[in-house]
Amino acid sequence: MKYIRSLSLTLFIFGFAGWVYIVLNSEIHMWTLSKPLTHLLPFPREDTSGEISFVVSMISFFIWNVTKKGKD
Numbered sequence: 418m419k420y421i422r423s424l425s426l427t428l429f430i431f432g433f434a435g436w437v438y439i440v441l442n443s444e445i446h447m448w449t450l451s452k453p454l455t456h457l458l459p460f461p462r463e464d465t466s467g468e469i470s471f472v473v474s475m476i477s478f479f480i481w482n483v484t485k486k487g488k489d
Contacts, residue, residue, distance in 0.1 A: 418484060425480040432474030439467030 442463065443450055450464040461469065 422481060422484045425477040425484070427477075429474050429477035429481055432470045432472075432477060435470035436467055436474060439463055439470065443467075 439450075451462060453459050454461050454463050454466045
């Protein structure tokens with residue numbers, strides 16, 4: 418169980434950081450949102466990777482909270 422909890426916390430932090438990066442990127446230069454995230458592959462685009470990052474962080478945070486030990 419501690420591995421699931423550790424993995425979910427790690428995915429939450431990195432997923433949220435990726436989402437924040439895309440949000441800040443869209444504020445600075447929004448015309449790049451429809452461009453690919455990397456020049457190596459046409460998919461994912463920047464906006465799609467932001468959505469994926471947000472969903473990963475949301476699900477991971479939910480799993481992290483469900484597996485929390487304590488007096489709830």
